[in-house]
């Protein structure tokens with residue numbers, strides 16, 4: 001399956017028009033356009049496991065020298081978890097702002113469908129590669145292999161969250177005294193129970209870092 005549940009899509013006309021180094025003013029638009037998930041690893045931003053940041057796809061350090069890309073240029077920005085943003089950092093193997101990847105090293109804009117042709121998510125939630133460029137992104141670009149424990153945990157938590165919300169909606173369709181309603185509520189309780197266990201595990205894990 002794909003790393004992100006839904007492909008992010010940047011709007012052509014952002015709500016705000018910041019200048020200088022005020023790119024964070026684009027964060028609300030980006031959050032919506034990236035469906036509240038990290039553009040790179042697909043983690044949901046509601047678990048407060050990390051701060052979500054605005055990443056510059058082509059690193060600032062590179063284009064600030066050439067001056068062809070603006071700091072606030074919306075089509076170069078990515079809604080990203082702190083981990084992906086920090087690990088990606090200023091890596092840009094081609095050293096050319098127009099060439100995101102070269103000789104199977106570098107990145108793919110996460111709003112392009114081809115992002116999902118290089119890496120994928122396994123049934124247990126890990127992020128693995130499909131191509132040599134994908135291997136570079138997993139092992140070097142974002143270090144998804146080193147982060148496997150929390151990548152899987154965050155994915156599992158998000159699945160439980162989605163399943164719980166679905167069941168709560170389903171339950172509303174039935175008479176509260178009906179057997180169907182009771183069965184759905186039991187399933188929802190089960191999801192909530194597992195969610196709490198995973199959530200505690202995640203909190204403990206981040207405390208240990």
Ligand SMILES: [Zn+2]
Pocket residue numbers: 038039040041042043080081082083084085
């Ligand atoms: Zn991420």
